[in-house]
Amino acid sequence: MRTSALGSLPGTDLGAGVRLALEAVSVPWLPEFPARGPWAGMVGRALGLLDGLGAELSAGEWRLAAVPGLDQRRAKAALRDDLDVLEENAQGLAGPLKVAVTGPWTLASAVLRPLGGRVLGDRGARRDLAQSLASGVRGLVADVERRLPGVEVLLQVDEPSLPSVLAGGVPTEGGYFRHRSVDRPEAVELLRELGGDLLHCCAPGLDVELAVGRHGAGFTGVSLDQDLMNRADWDALGPLLEDGRELWLGAASTASGVAPTADALTRRVLGALRPLDLGPVLAERVVLTPACGLAGWPASQVSALLRALATTAERVGGELGAG
Numbered sequence: 001m002r003t004s005a006l007g008s009l010p011g012t013d014l015g016a017g018v019r020l021a022l023e024a025v026s027v028p029w030l031p032e033f034p035a036r037g038p039w040a041g042m043v044g045r046a047l048g049l050l051d052g053l054g055a056e057l058s059a060g061e062w063r064l065a066a067v068p069g070l071d072q073r074r075a076k077a078a079l080r081d082d083l084d085v086l087e088e089n090a091q092g093l094a095g096p097l098k099v100a101v102t103g104p105w106t107l108a109s110a111v112l113r114p115l116g117g118r119v120l121g122d123r124g125a126r127r128d129l130a131q132s133l134a135s136g137v138r139g140l141v142a143d144v145e146r147r148l149p150g151v152e153v154l155l156q157v158d159e160p161s162l163p164s165v166l167a168g169g170v171p172t173e174g175g176y177f178r179h180r181s182v183d184r185p186e187a188v189e190l191l192r193e194l195g196g197d198l199l200h201c202c203a204p205g206l207d208v209e210l211a212v213g214r215h216g217a218g219f220t221g222v223s224l225d226q227d228l229m230n231r232a233d234w235d236a237l238g239p240l241l242e243d244g245r246e247l248w249l250g251a252a253s254t255a256s257g258v259a260p261t262a263d264a265l266t267r268r269v270l271g272a273l274r275p276l277d278l279g280p281v282l283a284e285r286v287v288l289t290p291a292c293g294l295a296g297w298p299a300s301q302v303s304a305l306l307r308a309l310a311t312t313a314e315r316v317g318g319e320l321g322a323g
Contacts, residue, residue: 001283001317002026003309004248006200006223007100007158008293009302012036014085016299022090024306026313027154027287029098030086030144034295038062039075042158043110046102048075049136053129055111063112064119064129079140087147094150100200101137103159104130104190105182109170110161120170120179123186130190137194156223157196162187163205184210191217198248202292204228208236212245221246225291226272227253238276241285249273250291251312252305257297259304262311269316283320288313 004027009017012035022028034041038057039048047055047062055062056069068076090097102110108119108126119125141153164170168181188210191199199211200223209215211222224233226249237247251269252260260268273282288309294302 001313001320002287003306003313004098004287004289005029005031005306006156006202006248006250006289006293007042008032008034008295010035010295010297010299014082015089018082018085018089020303020306022093024303025310027096027098028090028093029100029156030082032100032293032295033082036078037071037074039071040078042100042102043107044071044075045079046107046133047072047111048079049101049140050129050132051135051139053132061112062110064114064125066114083143083147086144090148090151092150093148095152096154097144097148097151098154098156098198099140099144100156100158101133101140101194101196103157103162103196103199104133104194105165105187106159106161107133109165109179112173117173118170118179120165120182121172127190130193134194154198155196156198156200157191157194157219158200159191159206160201160203162201163203163207166207166210167205188217191219197221198223198246200248202228202250204230206233208233208240212240214243220244221248221287223248223250223289225250225253226268227291229272234272234276238278241276241278241281244285246285246287248287248289251288252290252309254290254292254294254297257301259301259308262308262315265308265312266315269312270319273316273320280321283317288316 003025009031021031054065054068055072056065057071111119170179198221199219202225211219
């Protein structure tokens with residue numbers, strides 16, 4: 001059974017954070033460091049990837065613009081710095097390397113149009129944003145693979161707003177109303193435009209069939225917070241795991257900032273997985289992760305959490321493999 005993490009780390013020490021992300025888990029990842037500024041968080045990083053679309057940060061909100069603003073240029077520079085540090089520390093790395101990007105629906109929910117109103121409220125604008133993002137992501141993947149020839153990029157698409165988008169729950173800019181729900185076919189289409197291997201959602205209510213079902217958006221895995229999963233989620237996941245899909249299980253809560261013990265985490269994971277009665281299939285197709293990003297955690301607790309996940313994965317993999 002493998003382990004990984006999902007996105008952000010605390011502080012601004014890129015070198016130390018990247019080395020941790022390369023060494024402490026079995027599926028390394030390129031972390032985000034949002035403490036550097038809004039251009040280094042999940043929305044800022046995604047806007048720094050846009051191909052042919054400008055954006056600017058004004059009064060704490062991102063909006064599309066005719067030309068790239070200062071903070072969008074900072075976002076591009078911050079990502080270049082991240083990739084330079086990754087390249088320096090990951091020479092000789094072979095196998096999967098997970099890189100996360102904000103998905104088109106969460107980005108459209110967070111970004112305003114030039115004259116106001118969320119991009120989400122304009123069908124043409126959200127398509128333009130998705131296509132621009134997809135082009136930029138293709139460039140990012142190619143850049144990482146050029147810098148690290150032995151690496152296979154595993155693209156994680158972060159979509160915490162997707163359940164609200166589909167349910168008509170995203171507030172308008174003023175907050176008094178809600179945007180209309182987006183039809184499932186359009187949601188699938190723009191996710192397919194971006195591509196990706198793993199859909200991560202740390203909000204309740206994700207339709208896992210939309211992400212990894214045979215007629216869904218084409219992801220091979222889904223990443224969910226264990227605390228937010230209900231019986232219907234588990235019932236849907238069983239057949240999908242048997243069909244070759246993966247579950248990246250956010251087994252360790254990130255709410256407290258304190259790492260659980262490996263004993264407690266092992267009990268928790270086994271309690272969730274054993275009822276599926278899939279035995280060795282689970283050891284092969286479940287990856288253990290924190291529930292979400294770790295930007296607000298003390299660095300010492302981040303290390304302790306990743307160690308606990310590694311121990312838990314070894315124990316749970318042995319239990320399920322033996323079963």
